[in-house]
Amino acid sequence: MPRRKPGTLLPLETEILDAALSTLSSGQAAFHGFGLAQTMREQSGSRSLTGHGTLYKALSRLEEFGLLTSRWEDTDAVEGRPRRRLYELTGQGAQVAEQARAAAGPGQAPGRLPRIAPGPA
Amino acid sequence: MPRRKPGTLLPLETEILDAALSTLSSGQAAFHGFGLAQTMREQSGSRSLTGHGTLYKALSRLEEFGLLTSRWEDTDAVEGRPRRRLYELTGQGAQVAEQARAAAGPGQAPGRLPRIAPGPA
């Protein structure tokens, strides 16, 4: 896909924003890539996001767009596992996320979900 | 091997201390597990330390013994890769390392190197 029309979101990006919104509703502002991947894998029966590369790229894009912010999690508080990069919706991000959710509607007619769809195989 | 006689070092541990001493001689005090594993793999033709689990366990032991200290590397200075745990010889560690090196001698007759030896296959 060529130069994207500004303001346009891809399905995967919408999905991420929606998940971020859910996280926020449940009282937590921050989420991290790996956890998001797990949630998406479980909930939507999505494939494994292919080594997660796709997801991290999408997260970077959303950050570029100003819809998410990221930071490393509180440093040496975490022993025994790689540190996570924590993402949070920005004000703009929350707005866009809600718009996208409204646009999708209750019955949700996803606009051509990418591989993150229930797809066969 | 049962309860080890205090003061005794296993071949792998000696190898680590020796590597630490070399690192120190080359002007760097700190080293990290993964780098050490690479060096050992290249230099001694050792096998890959089996997922590195063995090496990390040995490093923990040496730290327990007071021969090494460890700390997480300077936090968010490092982007784009997992942070490393940096190890350094303690005074005691350096002493023991030198003793071990002297004991091994120039021709070095390693006292039964474990799997970290040139071994077949």
Added chain:
DNA sequence: TGCTAATAGGAAGATATCTTCCTATAGTTT
């Protein structure tokens, strides 16, 4: 309408550390 070029998706793997589980080994004890 058909092409082209830019971009998103997917595969693969590098970078690091640590855990769990099983097996081999060798000090100790009998």
Added chain:
DNA sequence: AAACTATAGGAAGATATCTTCCTATTAGCA
């Protein structure tokens, strides 16, 4: 000398993030 058992070694994989490379798709232009 034999048996017991604690411990080291090795396999496997979980946890996280990010990069590179290739392919599929599609928006925008001619």
